[in-house]
Amino acid sequence: MGGFFVRTGRWILIAIGFFFFSLFGCLDSSAQLPFGTVNTITAETCPTLLGGQNPGWVTQTSGGHDIQAVCYHAVVSCPIMPDLGLTYGVSTPAATSNGTVAFVSASGGTVVLPGNIKNDAPFDLFHAGFQIVQFAWDSDWQMGSTAGSLKIAACRVATFLNYIDSQYYLANPNNAPTAGMCAHSQSGGGGGLAFSLTYYGISSFLDKAVFVSGPQYGDMVQGCWVPNYPDVDVCAPQNGVYPMGCNSASADWTALPTYVRGQASNLSIELAHHPVCNNPKHTYNSIDFGQLTATSLVDGASDASYNYPQTAITAWECDDDWYWQNPTEAQGWIYLSQFNNPSQVAQNCDYTAENTLYPTACLNINRVYGCISQELAASGYVCNGSTCPVCTGNPPTSCTCGGLPCKTATSSYAMPGFRDEDYEDPVNGCINRHTASGAAAAPLVKTSF
Numbered sequence: 047m048g049g050f051f052v053r054t055g056r057w058i059l060i061a062i063g064f065f066f067f068s069l070f071g072c073l074d075s076s077a078q079l080p081f082g083t084v085n086t087i088t089a090e091t092c093p094t095l096l097g098g099q100n101p102g103w104v105t106q107t108s109g110g111h112d113i114q115a116v117c118y119h120a121v122v123s124c125p126i127m128p129d130l131g132l133t134y135g136v137s138t139p140a141a142t143s144n145g146t147v148a149f150v151s152a153s154g155g156t157v158v159l160p161g162n163i164k165n166d167a168p169f170d171l172f173h174a175g176f177q178i179v180q181f182a183w184d185s186d187w188q189m190g191s192t193a194g195s196l197k198i199a200a201c202r203v204a205t206f207l208n209y210i211d212s213q214y215y216l217a218n219p220n221n222a223p224t225a226g227m228c229a230h231s232q233s234g235g236g237g238g239l240a241f242s243l244t245y246y247g248i249s250s251f252l253d254k255a256v257f258v259s260g261p262q263y264g265d266m267v268q269g270c271w272v273p274n275y276p277d278v279d280v281c282a283p284q285n286g287v288y289p290m291g292c293n294s295a296s297a298d299w300t301a302l303p304t305y306v307r308g309q310a311s312n313l314s315i316e317l318a319h320h321p322v323c324n325n326p327k328h329t330y331n332s333i334d335f336g337q338l339t340a341t342s343l344v345d346g347a348s349d350a351s352y353n354y355p356q357t358a359i360t361a362w363e364c365d366d367d368w369y370w371q372n373p374t375e376a377q378g379w380i381y382l383s384q385f386n387n388p389s390q391v392a393q394n395c396d397y398t399a400e401n402t403l404y405p406t407a408c409l410n411i412n413r414v415y416g417c418i419s420q421e422l423a424a425s426g427y428v429c430n431g432s433t434c435p436v437c438t439g440n441p442p443t444s445c446t447c448g449g450l451p452c453k454t455a456t457s458s459y460a461m462p463g464f465r466d467e468d469y470e471d472p473v474n475g476c477i478n479r480h481t482a483s484g485a486a487a488a489p490l491v492k493t494s495f
Contacts, residue, residue, distance in 0.1 A: 415445055
């Protein structure tokens with residue numbers, strides 16, 4: 047009886063849930079949300095330790111110590127959120143820039159996405175002529191909302207991306223005419239990027255958004271409810287037709303939408319226990335439903351937008367995260383499945399080789415095979431046209447690509463090569479899709495040095 051109620055009663059609860067969120071969320075759903083400000087900016091020597099790890103700032107040589115980044119510390123201030131500091135490094139090519147790529151790292155974003163070794167995305171793209179911005183928050187960006195709203199907390203990510211656009215991308219005199227402003231994200235950072243697109247309107251300046259595993263937080267009801275929701279069918283065909291952006295040759299796969307163990311515990315804290323996440327001792331009710339829905343990427347409210355007609359979207363999703371009980375791919379698909387009409391994303395791409403329903407629509411969702419750890423898409427392999435890897439074992443212990451062991455055919459199927467090519471592609475990549483000058487709306491930031 048309880049399972050039936052969760053699957054069908056959810057829709058009955060939506061109206062009640064939104065009423066309760068109006069009491070707890072205190073958000074105006076009639077318009078998209080405002081940026082905050084970036085202030086207290088100070089130059090500093092690039093730290094050798096962030097979040098307990100070597101940051102891996104972009105270097106000139108793979109594995110070298112010749113750091114190319116110029117580093118700063120700043121503070122981001124957002125409405126009804128405590129201020130939060132961050133450290134960022136900007137690596138700018140000496141010659142013409144092909145665009146700016148901001149890297150939004152995983153989890154709480156307290157470490158930067160490394161870029162000091164070949165095949166690291168920041169390293170590869172810097173050496174392909176892109177300006178690179180790596181950054182790490184002083185503490186988890188999701189924390190601090192008294193309402194437990196990830197949507198409110200994501201103002202921090204949106205504000206800093208807007209700052210990068212105005213102060214680095216638009217201010218770079220060496221931009222090529224086709225240079226774009228783009229963002230690359232992983233997992234929880236992908237959630238921050240997707241919130242920024244959905245509720246803060248950064249599609250007004252963002253030319254390309256890339257999600258590596260995720261984004262998280264697609265539907266927090268499916269992620270946190272007890273009894274748990276069933277598995278999600280990623281790229282499931284309807285009447286034999288695969289959704290927009292999906293490769294028909296790679297078919298569909300199932301993924302778990304539920305946060306478990308440490309993930310659920312961390313989310314409970316981030317949500318300020320409004321409510322706790324996936325706790326069988328808690329009896330979930332309509333108030334919980336409303337709060338979880340309101341802090342999801344797909345909330346059904348009028349403040350959400352899934353129309354980004356000048357933004358290309360690419361996603362790379364491991365197909366074996368079910369083994370590690372990781373819901374990133376299922377949560378990501380809940381968000382990505384909102385894009386089902388070519389007009390919702392940028393046009394004039396060419397994904398014919400990817401066997402997509404609308405190959406000129408700039409949406410590309412890649413199934414990644416053989417990931418050796420949860421969310422580690424860069425360790426896996428992707429389809430090359432209509433030829434896809436075949437893996438055995440769970441997690442996979444053996445993968446063949448075109449009949450050969452994938453490890454011997456990495457140049458033809460390894461994810462990092464396709465990832466870099468997608469950025470560099472003159473049609474599909476990180477290119478200017480906005481005005482001729484790349485100009486966006488006036489920046490809503492405060493800069494002080």
